[in-house]
Amino acid sequence: MDIEFAPQDEDFRAEVRSFIEENYPKHLVGADRGDLSKEDFLAWHKILAKKGWVAPSWPEEFGGTGWTVTQKYIWNEESASFGTIPPLPFGIGMLGPVIYTFGNQEQKDWVLPGILSGETWWCQGYSEPGAGSDLAGLKTKAELDGDEYVVNGHKIWTTLAQHADWMFCLVRTSSEGKPQEGISFLLIDMNTPGIEVKPIITIDGGHEVNEVFLTDVRVPAKNLVGEQDKGWTIAKFLLGNERSGIAGVARSKKAIDRLRDIARAELEDGKPLLDCGAFSRKIAELEIDLTALEYTELRTLASESKGQGPGPESSILKIKGTEIQQRITELTMEAVGNYASPWVPQLDRGDNYLAIGPEHAEGVSQTYFNNRKTSIYGGSNEIQRNIIAKMVLGL
Amino acid sequence: MDFSFTEEQTLLRNMVQSFVQDNYDFDSRMKIVHSDEGMSHEIWGQFAELGLLAAPFSEEMGGLDGGPIETMVIMEELGRGLVVEPYLPTVVLCGGILNRHGSDAQKEAHLAGIIGGEDIWALAYSEPQSRFNPADVLTSAKADGDGYVLNGTKAVVAAAPWANKLIVSARISGDQRDSDGLGLFIVEKSADGVSTQDYPTVDGNRASEVTLENVAVGADALVGAAGNGLALLEEALDHGIGAVCAEAIGHMKCLNDATVEYCKTRKQFGVPIGSFQVLQHRMVDMFMEYEQSVSMTYMVNMKLSEGEAERKKAAAGAKVQIGKSGRFVGQEAVQLHGGMGMTEELNVGHYFKRLTVIDTQFGNVDHHLKRFAAA
Numbered sequence: 001m002d003i004e005f006a007p008q009d010e011d012f013r014a015e016v017r018s019f020i021e022e023n024y025p026k027h028l029v030g031a032d033r034g035d036l037s038k039e040d041f042l043a044w045h046k047i048l049a050k051k052g053w054v055a056p057s058w059p060e061e062f063g064g065t066g067w068t069v070t071q072k073y074i075w076n077e078e079s080a081s082f083g084t085i086p087p088l089p090f091g092i093g094m095l096g097p098v099i100y101t102f103g104n105q106e107q108k109d110w111v112l113p114g115i116l117s118g119e120t121w122w123c124q125g126y127s128e129p130g131a132g133s134d135l136a137g138l139k140t141k142a143e144l145d146g147d148e149y150v151v152n153g154h155k156i157w158t159t160l161a162q163h164a165d166w167m168f169c170l171v172r173t174s175s176e177g178k179p180q181e182g183i184s185f186l187l188i189d190m191n192t193p194g195i196e197v198k199p200i201i202t203i204d205g206g207h208e209v210n211e212v213f214l215t216d217v218r219v220p221a222k223n224l225v226g227e228q229d230k231g232w233t234i235a236k237f238l239l240g241n242e243r244s245g246i247a248g249v250a251r252s253k254k255a256i257d258r259l260r261d262i263a264r265a266e267l268e269d270g271k272p273l274l275d276c277g278a279f280s281r282k283i284a285e286l287e288i289d290l291t292a293l294e295y296t297e298l299r300t301l302a303s304e305s306k307g308q309g310p311g312p313e314s315s316i317l318k319i320k321g322t323e324i325q326q327r328i329t330e331l332t333m334e335a336v337g338n339y340a341s342p343w344v345p346q347l348d349r350g351d352n353y354l355a356i357g358p359e360h361a362e363g364v365s366q367t368y369f370n371n372r373k374t375s376i377y378g379g380s381n382e383i384q385r386n387i388i389a390k391m392v393l394g395l
Numbered sequence: 396m397d398f399s400f401t402e403e404q405t406l407l408r409n410m411v412q413s414f415v416q417d418n419y420d421f422d423s424r425m426k427i428v429h430s431d432e433g434m435s436h437e438i439w440g441q442f443a444e445l446g447l448l449a450a451p452f453s454e455e456m457g458g459l460d461g462g463p464i465e466t467m468v469i470m471e472e473l474g475r476g477l478v479v480e481p482y483l484p485t486v487v488l489c490g491g492i493l494n495r496h497g498s499d500a501q502k503e504a505h506l507a508g509i510i511g512g513e514d515i516w517a518l519a520y521s522e523p524q525s526r527f528n529p530a531d532v533l534t535s536a537k538a539d540g541d542g543y544v545l546n547g548t549k550a551v552v553a554a555a556p557w558a559n560k561l562i563v564s565a566r567i568s569g570d571q572r573d574s575d576g577l578g579l580f581i582v583e584k585s586a587d588g589v590s591t592q593d594y595p596t597v598d599g600n601r602a603s604e605v606t607l608e609n610v611a612v613g614a615d616a617l618v619g620a621a622g623n624g625l626a627l628l629e630e631a632l633d634h635g636i637g638a639v640c641a642e643a644i645g646h647m648k649c650l651n652d653a654t655v656e657y658c659k660t661r662k663q664f665g666v667p668i669g670s671f672q673v674l675q676h677r678m679v680d681m682f683m684e685y686e687q688s689v690s691m692t693y694m695v696n697m698k699l700s701e702g703e704a705e706r707k708k709a710a711a712g713a714k715v716q717i718g719k720s721g722r723f724v725g726q727e728a729v730q731l732h733g734g735m736g737m738t739e740e741l742n743v744g745h746y747f748k749r750l751t752v753i754d755t756q757f758g759n760v761d762h763h764l765k766r767f768a769a770a
């Protein structure tokens with residue numbers, strides 16, 4: 001057992017740190033994810049793509065970096081501590097691995113470069129009104145008509161579909177047998193006639209998710225990934241990857257640092273809130289939980305590097321990671337006291353807008369409200385507990 | 396021992412409940428919240444007609460002579476409707492201060508305007524640096540001839556955009572956090588030197604930063620004795636706590652009912668999600684938090700008229716309970732609704748947001764734990 005970094009790892013850290021500092025777009029330093037345009041989302045992605053660093057998790061032959069587990073870990077830490085806007089998960093984290101694992105050569109050739117370059121924006125069309133936790137209950141139907149599928153159905157909660165060029169979509173191609181058996185994994189061009197995207201506004205006032213209606217959408221049969229009716233395996237493979245990326249340890253560390261800065265600036269009876277025992281103990285507790293999660297994640301990474309894929313244990317990372325993120329946002333909101341309640345939507349600010357209260361209070365409540373999603377999406381935390389109960393404990 | 400409501404109190408509850416049901420459904424509420432004004436003067440006028448704005452005032456003033464229990468009944472029902480109209484600052488906080496401590500002349504001058512619905516009041520007591528300590532006051536009140544000149548900034552003053560009158564805490568003497576030396580002053584919002592920066596708050600209400608620059612007020616603006624303002628203010632805030640506790644149990648009740656109903660009808664894996672035992676237990680916990688909150692709300696509202704020490708301890712304890720329970724119930728209601736719970740379209744998120752603000756209003760859990768421990 002050993003967690004020291006070797007000298008060459010420290011060199012690597014210096015290299016990536018100075019690359020980030022020198023190349024990260026100035027106007028996006030400290031930017032709030034809620035306010036980003038499509039170009040903003042992609043700006044850093046495109047810089048990383050040029051450098052060849054956009055997909056460290058991929059095998060080198062498909063465009064990965066060939067970094068060791070330790071190097072990837074350092075990369076995540078440095079990116080988080082600088083506060084970069086990470087490349088969107090839908091292409092790099094979700095679809096890419098599906099394509100290089102299950103796709104045919106032609107699909108690899110046309111899908112992977114677009115993901116890497118940031119040219120193609122993907123969204124995830126899994127959930128439906130009737131199929132949330134019970135994903136296999138999905139009803140969106142795809143029927144083969146010549147060399148095209150005709151797709152009809154209704155997807156919901158589709159993140160950032162308003163910007164998407166393409167959607168990877170779970171569709172029902174058969175209603176025989178168990179519900180899991182008739183599902184297929186289809187790539188759909190969002191510009192195809194018959195697709196309508198409708199915004200859903202969330203409780204933080206943001207437009208992040210959408211409904212996607214599909215009416216007689218014609219999709220070339222060659223856009224099927226893997227075999228027809230065998231999409232469930234792919235769907236679950238993707239969910240396993242989604243889960244393990246979700247722990248967000250490095251970003252939570254950064255968020256705790258920021259919380260501590262805020263608590264230093266906020267006063268209670270003239271003294272920094274951070275010097276108030278009760279509050280600093282709450283931060284300490286969070287930090288301890290995060291340390292435990294960090295080591296749990298490192299143990300998972302270490303076993304992955306020995307060739308074991310992310311197992312049901314990755315559900316621990318999802319549950320604990322999101323609980324910690326939620327507690328950080330909650331405590332940050334608590335730290336700013338009365339100034340947690342002002343809320344001037346971006347659109348209503350006008351030219352003479354004066355910030356209300358201290359700058360660090362801006363948006364903390366919205367972040368708290370928005371983060372309630374993390375225990376719901378990516379397989380809710382109840383579902384993750386069910387997975388551990390069944391797959392790990394054998395109940 | 397008796398926890399039952401009198402016939403009048405039950406009638407009052409029924410009246411407010413049916414008014415809210417008939418005139419303040421969720422869609423109407425959201426229309427009001429999104430309007431330029433952010434509140435409905437029509438609804439406010441109807442409150443006046445129903446006598447709600449008169450509830451706590453004496454009969455000779457034209458009131459109904461109600462106490463904290465009547466306020467509690469009203470606030471709970473307003474809570475169920477997520478009503479944004481400023482009952483709390485106008486009637487409970489400022490009306491309460493005037494009623495308990497105003498001179499005859501002040502009552503004469505101001506209560507009729509509250510009861511009739513002509514005036515809206517806001518209590519400007521917190522400051523950018525004060526966090527939850529009402530004694531932490533930098534706003535100064537300098538004696539000037541017969542009157543005073545006020546200077547300072549007040550932070551996140553609820554309902555101030557709508558108000559035409561303010562009660563402002565200001566320091567007549569002493570240092571920044573001294574408990575002696577404060578005064579509570581009646582200030583017309585239109586007075587020279589008063590300016591506001593108005594904004595919405597996350598719970599669908601409105602608030603302002605209020606700046607006072609050489610605002611001259613007469614001696615008759617001071618409520619109570621000079622230097623004794625903190626005692627009056629703390630008492631008012633404790634009454635405010637009694638009221639928001641009641642509002643919060645209204646929210647929690649609605650959230651719990653909505654969640655149970657949703658879990659009975661929402662099907663996943665071929666069964667209602669309410670059949671999953673983990674969710675059943677979660678809803679049982681929500682239910683227990685609600686019941687504990689009801690108990691503490693009754694407790695505090697029965698003790699508001701007792702001695703100062705007992706009142707303070709009761710208010711601190713109740714606020715801790717409501718803060719914790721409100722957070723739990725709000726978060727779990729969203730969680731159990733899944734993605735739907737995250738949408739602006741559903742009322743669940745709005746109850747959750749109001750409960751979140753209530754947790755901070757008049758001091759959060761940590762603040763009142765400390766206050767309770769010291770009491």
Ligand SMILES: Cc1cc2nc3c(=O)[nH]c(=O)nc-3n(C[C@H](O)[C@H](O)[C@H](O)COP(=O)(O)OP(=O)(O)OC[C@H]3O[C@@H](n4cnc5c(N)ncnc54)[C@H](O)[C@@H]3O)c2cc1C
Binds near residue numbers: 123132158661668733
């Ligand atoms: C902000 C956000 C972004 C999203 N982005 C995407 C996206 O890009 N693409 C996409 O396809 N989907 C996306 N989703 C959808 C997300 O995956 C679903 O919301 C999630 O799977 C839960 O489904 P549901 O909302 O239908 O809730 P339901 O499944 O109806 O669950 C409601 C409640 O019941 C609980 N529950 C359900 N089944 C069980 C059980 N067996 N045991 C115990 N408890 C149970 C749940 O945990 C939850 O608390 C997103 C959701 C959100 C909120």
Ligand SMILES: Cc1cc2nc3c(=O)[nH]c(=O)nc-3n(C[C@H](O)[C@H](O)[C@H](O)COP(=O)(O)OP(=O)(O)OC[C@H]3O[C@@H](n4cnc5c(N)ncnc54)[C@H](O)[C@@H]3O)c2cc1C
Binds near residue numbers: 672
């Ligand atoms: C100190 C002590 C004093 C007692 N005194 C008395 C007494 O005076 N008279 C008497 O008759 N009995 C008494 N009991 C026995 C007690 O009633 C039983 O222990 C109890 O009913 C649990 O039964 P069990 O021990 O068989 O556990 P089990 O029923 O096997 O339960 C094991 C665990 O599973 C949980 N569980 C079981 N069923 C469910 C379910 N449907 N849903 C969710 N969780 C479930 C339980 O909560 C428990 O955690 C006593 C027990 C103790 C520990």
